[in-house]
Amino acid sequence: MERFAVLPPGVSAGEFARAVAEFRACVGAGHVYVTPEQLVPWTQVMLPFEDEAFAPAGVVSPASVEELQRLLAVCNRYRVPVWPVSTGRNFGYGSALPATRGQVILDLKRLNRILETLEADVRERVGARDVKGFHAVMGAVEEVTRVRLRG
Numbered sequence: 275m276e277r278f279a280v281l282p283p284g285v286s287a288g289e290f291a292r293a294v295a296e297f298r299a300c301v302g303a304g305h306v307y308v309t310p311e312q313l314v315p316w317t318q319v320m321l322p323f324e325d326e327a328f329a330p331a332g333v334v335s336p337a338s339v340e341e342l343q344r345l346l347a348v349c350n351r352y353r354v355p356v357w358p359v360s361t362g363r364n365f366g367y368g369s370a371l372p373a374t375r376g377q378v379i380l381d382l383k384r385l386n387r388i389l390e391t392l393e394a395d396v397r398e399r400v401g402a403r404d405v406k407g408f409h410a411v412m413g414a415v416e417e418v419t420r421v422r423l424r425g
Contacts, residue, residue, distance in 0.1 A: 279310040280329045282354045282376040290331065293352040297334050300344040305384070308332040316379055317371065328371035330357070330379045337384040349378065356380050 281290055297306045307313055308331070316333050331354070336342040349356050357372030358380040372379060 276308065277310075278308050278331065279313050280331045280376050282331045282352075282378065283374075285331075285352060285354060285376075289352050290354070293348055293354055294332065296348040297332075297345060300348065301334060301336050301341050305335040305337070306332065307334075316381075327375060328373070329375050330372050331376045333379040333381050335381040335384050339385075342380070342382075342385070345380065354378050358382055 276291060276294065278287065278290060278294075281287060285293070294306060294308055307316070313330060313333065316330055317328075334345055336345055346356070348354070355372075355374070355377045356379075357377040360382050
């Protein structure tokens with residue numbers, strides 16, 4: 275059996291092993307981290323507390339909304355608590371640590387592209403009078419996105 279750094283609260287080693295196998299089926303083994311050695315980049319404490327108080331049970335990094343949905347379904351089935359981070363850090367303290375020990379970090383940094391913009395939805399939010407401004411902003415965003423994706 276695989277050696278886990280930490281188990282989620284109330285989840286047995288066997289249950290967590292099954293959850294980890296399902297995580298790997300969702301996102302690929304290369305995007306699931308559960309051993310102490312693999313978790314080192316996500317365990318830096320930037321607060322005046324002991325590292326162990328915030329130790330994650332694992333890290334999973336989806337690349338699509340569908341993968342994220344499947345991961346959350348697995349977490350729900352096994353009652354594994356999650357802690358999402360968008361670019362690997364939270365709170366501006368330079369740490370990705372979860373709020374409590376044993377949570378699985380959902381590292382969302384692979385979800386890094388705008389796939390769709392719904393003009394009607396944005397128009398409603400920016401106001402009907404600012405549609406021209408919206409188009410100017412969206413043109414600039416589209417150009418920056420095109421350059422970033424090529425780079």
